[in-house]
Amino acid sequence: MKAVSSSSPYNLKPMLGASQPAPATARMARSSRCQWQTSCAILSSNVVSQEQSDSLSVPPVSDGVDHVAAVNGHNGAARMNLVPIEKSDSNPLVSKLHHPQKPLSMTDLSPAPMHGSNLRVAYQGVPGAYSEAAASKAYPNCQAIPCDQFEVAFQAVELWISDRAVLPVENSLGGSIHRNYDLLLRHRLHIVGEVQLPVHHCLLALPGVRKEFLTRVISHPQGLAQCEHTLTKLGLNVAREAVDDTAGAAEFIAANNLRDTAAIASARAAEIYGLEILEDGIQDDASNVTRFVMLAREPIIPRTDRPFKTSIVFAHEKGTSVLFKVLSAFAFRDISLTKIESRPNHNRPIRLVDDANVGTAKHFEYMFYIDFEASMADARAQNALAEVQEFTSFLRVLGSYPMDMTPWSPSSSTSYTSSS
Numbered sequence: 001m002k003a004v005s006s007s008s009p010y011n012l013k014p015m016l017g018a019s020q021p022a023p024a025t026a027r028m029a030r031s032s033r034c035q036w037q038t039s040c041a042i043l044s045s046n047v048v049s050q051e052q053s054d055s056l057s058v059p060p061v062s063d064g065v066d067h068v069a070a071v072n073g074h075n076g077a078a079r080m081n082l083v084p085i086e087k088s089d090s091n092p093l094v095s096k097l098h099h100p101q102k103p104l105s106m107t108d109l110s111p112a113p114m115h116g117s118n119l120r121v122a123y124q125g126v127p128g129a130y131s132e133a134a135a136s137k138a139y140p141n142c143q144a145i146p147c148d149q150f151e152v153a154f155q156a157v158e159l160w161i162s163d164r165a166v167l168p169v170e171n172s173l174g175g176s177i178h179r180n181y182d183l184l185l186r187h188r189l190h191i192v193g194e195v196q197l198p199v200h201h202c203l204l205a206l207p208g209v210r211k212e213f214l215t216r217v218i219s220h221p222q223g224l225a226q227c228e229h230t231l232t233k234l235g236l237n238v239a240r241e242a243v244d245d246t247a248g249a250a251e252f253i254a255a256n257n258l259r260d261t262a263a264i265a266s267a268r269a270a271e272i273y274g275l276e277i278l279e280d281g282i283q284d285d286a287s288n289v290t291r292f293v294m295l296a297r298e299p300i301i302p303r304t305d306r307p308f309k310t311s312i313v314f315a316h317e318k319g320t321s322v323l324f325k326v327l328s329a330f331a332f333r334d335i336s337l338t339k340i341e342s343r344p345n346h347n348r349p350i351r352l353v354d355d356a357n358v359g360t361a362k363h364f365e366y367m368f369y370i371d372f373e374a375s376m377a378d379a380r381a382q383n384a385l386a387e388v389q390e391f392t393s394f395l396r397v398l399g400s401y402p403m404d405m406t407p408w409s410p411s412s413s414t415s416y417t418s419s420s
């Protein structure tokens with residue numbers, strides 16, 4: 001059975017949708033989204049620029065949220081301790097959609113600030129986390145909203161508490177952040193951009209603490225993975241413990257006055273939590289980079305006048321056997337893939353294949369995630385996906401967005417001064 005999504009903004013046959021039921025919060029967010037999408041369609045008809053279309057999809061939210069937290073684990077929107085939803089009537093365009101008697105005027109159509117001011121951007125972690133730096137890089141002068149879990153950041157956008165979420169998906173040394181791949185599928189947000197952030201780790205401890213005193217190093221699992229060999233080279237064969245985020249590790253040491261523990265975190269975290277830098281640049285590779293994606297309730301309109309990337313996720317009832325066919329749809333059109341990831345298919349993790357003679361084979365079932373270098377406005381991408389659709393039982397476009405083409409500058413401890 002193919003799934004249908006009426007909300008696909010891309011010029012594809014209607015099958016490119018999500019077959020999984022959306023959680024209650026996502027359904028709620030979608031009802032407002034439908035309205036918004038109608039307005040975008042009226043306004044755009046392919047003449048709205050990238051930035052306009054982006055800003056049009058970002059009605060500012062007017063409540064004063066400092067930190068978003070979940071109360072009861074990560075499941076179930078109903079249990080999230082989120083601030084009540086406010087109607088976004090502060091946006092004149094949304095307001096007029098709610099009150100159709102007021103005609104739209106030219107001022108309603110003028111683009112909002114394009115590069116982040118006034119945007120609320122949810123990230124996982126506490127101030128000083130790399131995700132906060134990524135939010136500032138993506139949207140300079142934004143209001144970064146710390147969240148205690150990745151899932152909360154997704155929900156903050158769905159519930160209009162935040163306009164965007166910025167979430168890590170992969171690191172050049174530590175690999176994929178699997179949780180966010182699973183959440184991308186479970187939620188209905190759209191990828192609207194990417195940022196690649198050089199990640200420069202420091203070893204932090206309370207003032208006066210020396211390396212010899214340490215019995216433990218704590219950090220986000222990615223921080224520990226990215227510094228694994230350097231820690232050993234430094235003679236730090238001490239316990240390594242994972243915590244929720246790098247800056248949270250620094251905060252924990254400071255709050256509990258831990259003189260036997262060091263954190264792997266940014267220089268900015270040292271500044272914020274009053275720690276000293278014992279070692280600078282301890283990542284195993286100098287050019288350590290984490291890739292983050294920006295998520296919004298609405299997709300942006302894909303373009304062809306600058307490099308774009310498109311992210312998709314698909315599955316097939318016969319698992320990996322179709323993978324070669326899917327990949328060839330891109331190869332034949334000269335479309336480069338930049339990333340391929342597989343995750344368990346939580347809808348159907350195991351497929352049993354009986355063979356009367358030899359027994360039962362148990363195949364693991366996967367969801368495949370692919371990023372490719374083409375815009376959904378490019379006919380090659382549309383044709384490739386039309387072909388992919390022939391081989392897959394489920395296909396969803398997660399987003400088509402500008403590639404991060406910022407000039408390469410190796411990581412340095414000074415790169416984390418937040419501009420927000």
Ligand SMILES: O=C(O)C(=O)C[C@]1(C(=O)O)C=C[C@@H](O)C=C1
Pocket residue numbers: 124125128129130131132168171177199220222223244245246247290
């Ligand atoms: O803990 C942080 O500071 C984060 O922002 C999270 C995170 C990650 O999840 O990969 C982000 C960038 C670095 O790769 C290390 C950790």
